[in-house]
Amino acid sequence: MRSPRFENKTALVTGGGGGFGREISLLFGGEGAQVAVVDVNAGAAQETVDRVTAAGGRADAYIVDLTDADAVAALIAEVVDVYGQLDIAVNNAGIGGAMAPLAEYPIDTWHQVLDINLSSVFYCMRAELAAMVAQGTGGAIINTASIMSTIAMPTISAYVASKHAVLGLTRAAAVEYGSHGIRVNAVGPSFSRVGFTAASLDDDAQWEGMAAQHPLGRTARPLDVAGAVAYLASDEAAFVTGHLLGVDGGYINQ
Ligand SMILES: NC(=O)c1ccc[n+]([C@@H]2O[C@H](COP(=O)([O-])OP(=O)(O)OC[C@H]3O[C@@H](n4cnc5c(N)ncnc54)[C@H](O)[C@@H]3O)[C@@H](O)[C@H]2O)c1
Numbered sequence: 001m002r003s004p005r006f007e008n009k010t011a012l013v014t015g016g017g018g019g020f021g022r023e024i025s026l027l028f029g030g031e032g033a034q035v036a037v038v039d040v041n042a043g044a045a046q047e048t049v050d051r052v053t054a055a056g057g058r059a060d061a062y063i064v065d066l067t068d069a070d071a072v073a074a075l076i077a078e079v080v081d082v083y084g085q086l087d088i089a090v091n092n093a094g095i096g097g098a099m100a101p102l103a104e105y106p107i108d109t110w111h112q113v114l115d116i117n118l119s120s121v122f123y124c125m126r127a128e129l130a131a132m133v134a135q136g137t138g139g140a141i142i143n144t145a146s147i148m149s150t151i152a153m154p155t156i157s158a159y160v161a162s163k164h165a166v167l168g169l170t171r172a173a174a175v176e177y178g179s180h181g182i183r184v185n186a187v188g189p190s191f192s193r194v195g196f197t198a199a200s201l202d203d204d205a206q207w208e209g210m211a212a213q214h215p216l217g218r219t220a221r222p223l224d225v226a227g228a229v230a231y232l233a234s235d236e237a238a239f240v241t242g243h244l245l246g247v248d249g250g251y252i253n254q
Helices: 018-032 042-054 068-082 107-135 157-182 195-200 204-212 222-233
Strands: 010-014 034-039 058-063 087-091 138-144 180-187 244-247
Touching: 010 018, 010 068, 010 107, 018 034, 018 042, 018 058, 018 087, 018 222, 034 042, 034 068, 042 058, 058 068, 058 087, 058 180, 068 107, 087 107, 087 222, 087 244, 107 138, 107 157, 107 180, 138 157, 138 222, 222 244
Parallel strands: 010 034, 010 087, 034 058, 087 138, 138 180, 180 244
Antiparallel strands: none
């Protein structure tokens, strides 16, 4: 039997209480990693922890608002203290924000989307990279980007800008930290009926229409995203860095 890919590894997953983050946490926990489940929503994070442990894995919840840079630095220090190391970090927390044409886009929402989708990823990477360099054993960072990292859609300018920037940050870190054995990649999911996306679009007919726009005939499932994240975190991707792995059923190729 193949041994679990992440035995004796510590994986941190932000937005671990959400649709993608829960599935990512379950996959890592099921393949031997100890998982730090980070979310601002305590109940959701605890539910993920309960599911990982019910499946025989180890996980702990960390309740942090990732827009607070000091809190993020303290979080990473605590995770390293508790587990002794940080091998894998998945910066996945994010929000959609309001939908409006750019000329009418609310300025407070612009800042909120950029704070959570971009600045929090910077704060996390800043602390994660420092911890990984200090421990000297390399590491893997995976950021949840989006199809909106390379294309756009009307009414979500802040989201599009934030996800383009997450890809830029991913590439910048990859070229800076490769010499430390740290790989930095991103996943680019298309539409998935979970979390804030499901909340903002609750119409079966529209979701069917969305599925039809994908060459593979459906929208993304959390397990599609978790599988791509796990690949990028694994030794199978040992020579992959600075890459955006689309998880979009061919959506952006048409
Ligand atoms: N669902 C989709 O269609 C889709 C498509 C492409 C990319 N994404 C991206 O995937 C990621 C996960 O989204 P999801 O679909 O699982 O949504 P979700 O709403 O289920 O999960 C997001 C999680 O992030 C947490 N979070 C939000 N702000 C936070 C903060 N300040 N501090 C800590 N935690 C915070 C939320 O509590 C939530 O649990 C996001 O980055 C999103 O942009 C989603």
